[in-house]
Amino acid sequence: MTGGEDRGSPKTPRRRGRPARTEAASGPGARERILEAARTEFAERGYDKTTMRGIARAAGVDAALVHHYFGSKDDVFAAAIEVSFEPALAVPAVLGQGPEGIGERLARVFIGVWENPATRGPMLAVLRSALTHEAAAKVLRTFVLRRLLERVAAELDVPDPRFRAELAASHMIGISILRYVVQVEPLASTDPEEIVRMVAPTLQRYLTEE
Amino acid sequence: MTGGEDRGSPKTPRRRGRPARTEAASGPGARERILEAARTEFAERGYDKTTMRGIARAAGVDAALVHHYFGSKDDVFAAAIEVSFEPALAVPAVLGQGPEGIGERLARVFIGVWENPATRGPMLAVLRSALTHEAAAKVLRTFVLRRLLERVAAELDVPDPRFRAELAASHMIGISILRYVVQVEPLASTDPEEIVRMVAPTLQRYLTEE
Numbered sequence: 001m002t003g004g005e006d007r008g009s010p011k012t013p014r015r016r017g018r019p020a021r022t023e024a025a026s027g028p029g030a031r032e033r034i035l036e037a038a039r040t041e042f043a044e045r046g047y048d049k050t051t052m053r054g055i056a057r058a059a060g061v062d063a064a065l066v067h068h069y070f071g072s073k074d075d076v077f078a079a080a081i082e083v084s085f086e087p088a089l090a091v092p093a094v095l096g097q098g099p100e101g102i103g104e105r106l107a108r109v110f111i112g113v114w115e116n117p118a119t120r121g122p123m124l125a126v127l128r129s130a131l132t133h134e135a136a137a138k139v140l141r142t143f144v145l146r147r148l149l150e151r152v153a154a155e156l157d158v159p160d161p162r163f164r165a166e167l168a169a170s171h172m173i174g175i176s177i178l179r180y181v182v183q184v185e186p187l188a189s190t191d192p193e194e195i196v197r198m199v200a201p202t203l204q205r206y207l208t209e210e
Numbered sequence: 211m212t213g214g215e216d217r218g219s220p221k222t223p224r225r226r227g228r229p230a231r232t233e234a235a236s237g238p239g240a241r242e243r244i245l246e247a248a249r250t251e252f253a254e255r256g257y258d259k260t261t262m263r264g265i266a267r268a269a270g271v272d273a274a275l276v277h278h279y280f281g282s283k284d285d286v287f288a289a290a291i292e293v294s295f296e297p298a299l300a301v302p303a304v305l306g307q308g309p310e311g312i313g314e315r316l317a318r319v320f321i322g323v324w325e326n327p328a329t330r331g332p333m334l335a336v337l338r339s340a341l342t343h344e345a346a347a348k349v350l351r352t353f354v355l356r357r358l359l360e361r362v363a364a365e366l367d368v369p370d371p372r373f374r375a376e377l378a379a380s381h382m383i384g385i386s387i388l389r390y391v392v393q394v395e396p397l398a399s400t401d402p403e404e405i406v407r408m409v410a411p412t413l414q415r416y417l418t419e420e
Binding site for chain 1: 256337338340341342347350351355356359370372373376377379380381382383384385387388389391392393394395396397400408409411412415416
């Protein structure tokens with residue numbers, strides 16, 4: 001891995017306004033290491049017990065560098081969340097393929113993100129933090145959901161598109177909680193395709209019907 | 211308030227098999243006071259930080275009495291949850307009125323429980339604990355949801371009634387989380403009747419259609 005790849009990576013474009021020279025000065029990929037450490041810390045300790053100092057320690061950098069990149073704990077959390085939600089950002093693209101079958105496509109992408117343990121863990125951590133700490137809920141609401149839902153709503157041709165997008169999101173979030181967290185049966189062990197089959201018409205109605 | 215009312219209260223019938231004389235010996239309503247204190251402690255401190263000793267202190271009783279009534283922290287949590295979910299136990303009765311309009315009735319009862327701050331707080335506390343602690347999730351899954359969902363499923367005439375009941379529950383739980391916890395707009399300030407109107411056909415389909 002080279003530092004140059006990290007800084008200008010087209011995979012994770014960042015426009016934070018932080019000078020690139022600082023990242024170079026503190027070693028290649030320091031920012032990414034901090035974010036990775038932050039995700040782990042928030043997931044394992046929860047929002048409350050995670051500290052800037054603890055994130056710095058886990059990332060092997062000075063605490064001042066974490067402050068330099070992110071300012072506050074809320075800012076690190078928002079950036080860590082953003083990374084966690086990157087898979088979900090596929091959703092607007094999926095919706096952009098047109099109204100036919102939109103419900104099924106959305107259900108399949110969403111279930112896919114949750115079926116993949118690599119993406120499920122971080123999303124669970126976000127959900128848990130948001131449910132237990134108002135600061136984390138605010139970050140989820142203002143940084144992530146707003147942007148994601150706005151992009152989904154922009155693809156819809158229905159009255160109250162944001163409200164419709166939220167109804168669809170609420171159903172998928174509730175399924176995630178009962179299936180992956182509370183693990184109620186039979187939902188927890190139902191074949192994902194059966195869930196898609198049942199849920200798709202609901203999402204289709206919310207996203208396309210008057 | 212008189213002790214006699216508390217013990218034999220028809221509002222909250224209990225069949226725990228604990229001898230009534232013990233309750234009398236430790237003061238009228240001690241068990242109810244302990245449960246009330248437990249609900250507050252779990253809600254304020256979360257599952258992890260709540261202790262038997264802390265519950266006893268808040269209830270103004272000896273810790274040994276809490277152990278006597280409930281055995282373990284999980285047992286107190288289950289009993290506290292049970293009380294919190296009493297409003298939700300209206301659901302099977304509502305469903306029992308027949309398939310026509312079942313979706314709308316269910317949506318209205320559920321939203322009603324969450325719109326009422328007195329019942330919303332305890333249910334939120336349960337959800338938060340279940341999302342952050344496996345022990346609490348297990349209690350929710352095995353004690354409460356199983357019984358509630360079984361009763362709902364028993365009223366349904368569809369294939370996989372438990373799965374259907376869980377799909378309906380997942381939607382309502384997801385709406386609760388986005389509306390009352392994360393508070394995304396416009397969902398958070400939408401008129402409850404508008405939510406009922408949109409959600410009712412979804413629940414109707416899950417609970418009555420093949």
